[in-house]
Amino acid sequence: MKLIGIMMLLFASLCYAQEQGDFKPATTNVLDAQYPRVDSASRVQIRIKAPDATKVKVNFWSNPKLDMEKQADGFWTVTTPPLAPGLHYYTINIDGVEVSDPGSHSFYGGSKDASAVEVPEAGVTYYLPQDVPHGQVREVWYHSSVTGSWRHALVYLPPNYDTQTKVRYPVLYLQHGGGEDETGWIKQGHANFIIDNLIASKSSKPMIIVMASGYARRPDYKAPDITGNPMGSPAGMRFMQEMMATFEDDVTKILIPFIDSTFRTIPDRDHRAMAGLSMGGMQTFQVTFNHLDLFSYIGGFSGAGGMMMRGEQKLDLKTAFNGALADPTAFAKRVHLLWIGVGTEEPPQMRAGIQRLNAALVEAKVKHEFYESPGTSHEWQTWRRDLKDFAPRLFQ
Amino acid sequence: MKLIGIMMLLFASLCYAQEQGDFKPATTNVLDAQYPRVDSASRVQIRIKAPDATKVKVNFWSNPKLDMEKQADGFWTVTTPPLAPGLHYYTINIDGVEVSDPGSHSFYGGSKDASAVEVPEAGVTYYLPQDVPHGQVREVWYHSSVTGSWRHALVYLPPNYDTQTKVRYPVLYLQHGGGEDETGWIKQGHANFIIDNLIASKSSKPMIIVMASGYARRPDYKAPDITGNPMGSPAGMRFMQEMMATFEDDVTKILIPFIDSTFRTIPDRDHRAMAGLSMGGMQTFQVTFNHLDLFSYIGGFSGAGGMMMRGEQKLDLKTAFNGALADPTAFAKRVHLLWIGVGTEEPPQMRAGIQRLNAALVEAKVKHEFYESPGTSHEWQTWRRDLKDFAPRLFQ
Numbered sequence: 146m147k148l149i150g151i152m153m154l155l156f157a158s159l160c161y162a163q164e165q166g167d168f169k170p171a172t173t174n175v176l177d178a179q180y181p182r183v184d185s186a187s188r189v190q191i192r193i194k195a196p197d198a199t200k201v202k203v204n205f206w207s208n209p210k211l212d213m214e215k216q217a218d219g220f221w222t223v224t225t226p227p228l229a230p231g232l233h234y235y236t237i238n239i240d241g242v243e244v245s246d247p248g249s250h251s252f253y254g255g256s257k258d259a260s261a262v263e264v265p266e267a268g269v270t271y272y273l274p275q276d277v278p279h280g281q282v283r284e285v286w287y288h289s290s291v292t293g294s295w296r297h298a299l300v301y302l303p304p305n306y307d308t309q310t311k312v313r314y315p316v317l318y319l320q321h322g323g324g325e326d327e328t329g330w331i332k333q334g335h336a337n338f339i340i341d342n343l344i345a346s347k348s349s350k351p352m353i354i355v356m357a358s359g360y361a362r363r364p365d366y367k368a369p370d371i372t373g374n375p376m377g378s379p380a381g382m383r384f385m386q387e388m389m390a391t392f393e394d395d396v397t398k399i400l401i402p403f404i405d406s407t408f409r410t411i412p413d414r415d416h417r418a419m420a421g422l423s424m425g426g427m428q429t430f431q432v433t434f435n436h437l438d439l440f441s442y443i444g445g446f447s448g449a450g451g452m453m454m455r456g457e458q459k460l461d462l463k464t465a466f467n468g469a470l471a472d473p474t475a476f477a478k479r480v481h482l483l484w485i486g487v488g489t490e491e492p493p494q495m496r497a498g499i500q501r502l503n504a505a506l507v508e509a510k511v512k513h514e515f516y517e518s519p520g521t522s523h524e525w526q527t528w529r530r531d532l533k534d535f536a537p538r539l540f541q
Numbered sequence: 542m543k544l545i546g547i548m549m550l551l552f553a554s555l556c557y558a559q560e561q562g563d564f565k566p567a568t569t570n571v572l573d574a575q576y577p578r579v580d581s582a583s584r585v586q587i588r589i590k591a592p593d594a595t596k597v598k599v600n601f602w603s604n605p606k607l608d609m610e611k612q613a614d615g616f617w618t619v620t621t622p623p624l625a626p627g628l629h630y631y632t633i634n635i636d637g638v639e640v641s642d643p644g645s646h647s648f649y650g651g652s653k654d655a656s657a658v659e660v661p662e663a664g665v666t667y668y669l670p671q672d673v674p675h676g677q678v679r680e681v682w683y684h685s686s687v688t689g690s691w692r693h694a695l696v697y698l699p700p701n702y703d704t705q706t707k708v709r710y711p712v713l714y715l716q717h718g719g720g721e722d723e724t725g726w727i728k729q730g731h732a733n734f735i736i737d738n739l740i741a742s743k744s745s746k747p748m749i750i751v752m753a754s755g756y757a758r759r760p761d762y763k764a765p766d767i768t769g770n771p772m773g774s775p776a777g778m779r780f781m782q783e784m785m786a787t788f789e790d791d792v793t794k795i796l797i798p799f800i801d802s803t804f805r806t807i808p809d810r811d812h813r814a815m816a817g818l819s820m821g822g823m824q825t826f827q828v829t830f831n832h833l834d835l836f837s838y839i840g841g842f843s844g845a846g847g848m849m850m851r852g853e854q855k856l857d858l859k860t861a862f863n864g865a866l867a868d869p870t871a872f873a874k875r876v877h878l879l880w881i882g883v884g885t886e887e888p889p890q891m892r893a894g895i896q897r898l899n900a901a902l903v904e905a906k907v908k909h910e911f912y913e914s915p916g917t918s919h920e921w922q923t924w925r926r927d928l929k930d931f932a933p934r935l936f937q
Contacts, residue, residue, distance in 0.1 A: 175653050176722075176756060177764060197595075197636045240593045244640040251647040251654035257571050258647035258654060274682060274691045282680040284727070286670055295670045307803070310706050326572075331680070360572060368573060407703070 171249070173232070173263040178248035181262045187227040189262050193246060194220050195239050202238040206255070207490075207522040210238070229490070230266030231526025232333050234259050252333050256324045261333065270342075272335040272529050277345035278304030282337050287403045291395040293364030296357070298400070299327055300408065301337050303344055303351035313409045315416035315540040316353045318396065319532075320425025322448070327358045333525045339532050348537045355404055359425055361391040393432050397439060418539050420444025420484070422528045434469040437479055442539050444484040446531040447491060447499070447523055460505040470511055477512040484535050486516035488527035495523060514538070567645070569628070569659040574644035577658045583623040585658050589642060590616050591635050598634040602651070603886075603918040606634070625886070626662030627922025628729050630655050648729050652720045657729065666738075668731040668925050673741035674700030678733050683799045687791040689760030692753070694796070695723055696804065697733050699740055699747035709805045711812035711936040712749045714792065715928075716821025718844070723754045729921045735928050744933045751800055755821055757787040789828050793835060814935050816840025816880070818924045830865040833875055838935050840880040842927040843887060843895070843919055856901040866907055873908040880931050882912040884923035891919060910934070 166184030174181065180192040191203045196219030203223055204210045213221040234254045236243045245251055251258035283300045303314060319336060321329040330336040336354060343349035362368065366387065369380045405412040417440050421429040426448025433440040462470040470476055476483075483506070487499040503515045516534050518527040562580035570577065576588040587599045592615030599619055600606045609617040630650045632639045641647055647654035679696045699710060715732065717725040726732040732750060739745035758764065762783065765776045801808040813836050817825040822844025829836040858866040866872055872879075879902070883895040899911045912930050914923040 175649070177652070193638070195636070195638045198638065199593075239635065239638055239640075240591070242589070242591045242594065242635055242640070243643065244635075244638070245643075245647075245654065247639065247641075247653040249654075250649075251641075253571070253646075256573070257643040258641065258645075276684070279682050284678040284680075284733075286675050288672070337680075 171262045172265075173250050173252075173261055174248055175250055180248045181246065181260075183262065183264055185267075187230060187264050189225045189228060189233075189264065190222065191225075191235075191237070191246065192220050192222045192248075193237055193239075198239050200238075200240055203235055204238055204243070205233050205235045207233060207524050213237075228264050229521050229524070229526060230264050230269070231521065231524055231529065232261050232263050233524065234261045236260060253326045253328055254322075254324055254333070266526070271533055272339050272342075274338050275342055275345070277341055279341050280304050280306070280337055280344075282331055285403075285407065287399065289361075289395050289399045291363065291391060291399055292361050296361075296395070296400075297327060298355060298357040299331055300356070300404070301331075301340060301354035302408070303353070304341070305351075306353075306409075310409075312351075313411045314351055314353045316355060316404060316408075316410050316418070317442075317536070317539060318355045318357070318400075318417070318419040318429075320359050320419070320421030320428055321356070322421075322423035322425055323359075326360075327356045330354075330356045334529055334532070336532060339529060340536060343533070343536055350540045352536075352540060353404075353408055353410060355400070357396065357400055359392060359421070359428055361388060361395045363387075363391055366391070389428055389431050392428055393435065396432050397436050401439065414439055414441045415481070416540060418442030418444070418482075420446060420532075420535060421448070422446040422531070423448040423523065426485075430466060434466040437469065441480055442482040442484075443480060444482075444531070444535045445486070445499075445502075446528050446535075447487050447495065460501050462505050462509045462511065465505075470506075470509065473509050473511040482538050483511065483513040484516070484538065485513065486518065486527070486531040486534070488518040488521040488523065490520060490522040491527070492523060567658045568661075569646050569648075569657055570644055571646055576644045577642065577656075579658065579660055581663075583626060583660050585621045585624060585629075585660065586618065587621075587631075587633070587642065588616050588618045588644075589633055589635075594635050596634075596636055599631055600634055600639070601629050601631045603629060603920050609633075624660050625917050625920070625922060626660050626665070627917065627920055627925065628657050628659050629920065630657045632656060649722045649724060650718075650720055650729070662922070667929055668735050668738075670734050671738055671741070673737055675737050676700050676702070676733055676740075678727055681799075681803065683795065685757075685791050685795045687759065687787060687795055688757050692791070692796075693723060694751060694753040695727055696752070696800070697727075697736060697750035698804070699749070700737070701747075702749075702805075706805075708747075709807045710747055710749045712751060712800060712804075712806050712814070713838075713932070713935060714751045714753070714796075714813070714815040714825075716755050716815070716817030716824055717752070718817075718819035718821055719755075722756075723752045726750075726752045730925055730928070732928060735925060736932060739929070739932055746936045748932075748936060749800075749804055749806060751796070753792065753796055755788060755817070755824055757784060757791045759783075759787055762787070785824055785827050788824055789831065792828050793832050797835065810835050810837045811877070812936060814838030814840070814878075816842060816928075816931060817844070818842040818927070819844040819919065826862060830862040833865065837876055838878040838880075839876060840878075840927070840931045841882070841895075841898075842924050842931075843883050843891065856897055858901050858905045858907065861901075866902075866905065869905050869907045878934050879907065879909040880912070880934065881909065882914065882923070882927040882930070884914040884917040884919065886916060886918040887923070888919060 168182040168184045171181045171183050182190050201213040201221040202210050211223050213223040215221050246260040249260035252261045280301050280303045285298050286295050289296050344351050419429045419433050419440050426445035433443045487496050506513045518530045521527040564578040564580045567577050567579050578586050597609040597617040598606050607619050609619040611617050642656040645656035648657045676697050676699045681694050682691050685692050740747050815825045815829050815836050822841035829839045883892050902909045914926045917923040
């Protein structure tokens, strides 16, 4: 009896330890918020006060929705199963209303300021601030005659930009995804810390990174009333095409000249790259393939040319992208890097589209790099890894 | 009958026009969100979908709460009375849960990412982007041995900072309020546009503006569990005092040397100013009055020294602020500008505290400026006006 009693106690305390875990407030929380919190098993606990609600769910966008449980004190709580490492957007659904968690800082995604929780990746520091020289991120505003408006962009300048006043730098244009904005690569992606660390270890050349808004409309353009996925309707497709064409004009006619006249760039195609994630990947392919006179490094992160949306079974490189890839030898001479990537856990249709592009490139012997991020979905950990693999290949 | 019929129709259409107003989506909305919207009479319409909720209220922080009305389509709506011009924080209360409005961008205030709506001020452009040379706002990170952590700050650099590489500039340290953070003066306040416009009209000297986080804790410090106003309990007061002292150390020992070694400043007290709003005003008084060797321009926006919290009926300048103001003649020689301001509609206790300080300064013949923002409360329109009045008096 005594032994069994001790064993039960031990068992109970083990269960307790496992249930309790070693939860700590997430680094993405607002000051002093105790929830959400994360443990070393990558589980996340959410807690929100809603004493009068009848049903509360948490919706991690890359995971199934979870019902939260009402506690006696009017708080609702839930502990998730282990999540993939990285930044996870989520919203809380209170009696049918999708809201942000006041304990979390907000991150622009899904066309709103959404909550997100950072799940650390054990032993991984490449996207964290380290004791290395730090570049600076600048907010700039430029007036675009293409859109007839003031436009906001973020610009990363490498360490020593200010002190080495004769040095000029190559430029990477780096685009966010649909529903996100120009703040995403810094706030969600930590692109500045990734490049700081790559430069410090001499893995990457020092470079300027320009992060612009991917949304662009001509002054007289009236957006149609579209709900849901714009790719889902002809009006939505026209809207996307119009936006992409306007963005292409803004980047090539306004933004690049503005950047080249504002910063100490090396203003030629050999020292200019473009990459983007998801919608930004599609935009990258459109802008660069139509302007190979301006770009010579191309990256598509979880989004490559939009063909995955169009239901093609096989990609015909002779005609795709206005024929830019029709002559692989000429393309390889002209383009220093064509890089595509996707997470192994991305939705099947998305992954299949990029695999299809990869297969077509392989078959046509178009020189390129293909990277698959293990265990991650259509989410920021994939794109952080993409940038870590992509950036060292630039301007070498 | 006919005439009455026509008159009734006219009356009905007039009512309709007034009810309809000329509402437009707020400039603070996320892309394409149609609500909240604002009309030319400064009324705001809020709309949120909550089909299963039983009570929904909107809470504009500087105004009484308003009940929202359920519509047949499951949306709840309300139109506010005319609001003061400027940026208004608000939250929506759905069945007792205080949430952000997904239609609004979020702004860090009240210790969370809150919603806010910009109500334009007719004919007023000083805080809007104009066709003038624009400075840039930089994000910088510095490691502080005072707090043992990486700290984030924003730094405004005036137009031509990059091209006129021999020019050095004076510096204004500009602090946010309690519950806000270092992004407030740019996102909520538009300090960059205010200074751009003042510099363009030659009303202000070109200057660097440093916006740092007002929260600082030593590495080993454990924050007590305080709910509500920290000034309300002895533990809360000690917490605030400890934070203020740590902040004072961080600014004077780490931040100023970092800024002076990173940017082309004029690193002396004659070219260094500090100002802040609310809690930032209290911090400004503490830091500058304790370090007159470092600062010679001082601004307190809706917060001056904290004495309004301590219930003193009259301020004794002989002993207040460690006696820094005890000798008005010496003070006037040493300090080029002491500036205090408050909105006429601020809560009575807050306004009374600053008026009390003003009265004490007048009585003691301490040279200073006192500005009252007409019709505005403890809110950003007051502080935008404060900066517009304060900045031209610097470094002249």
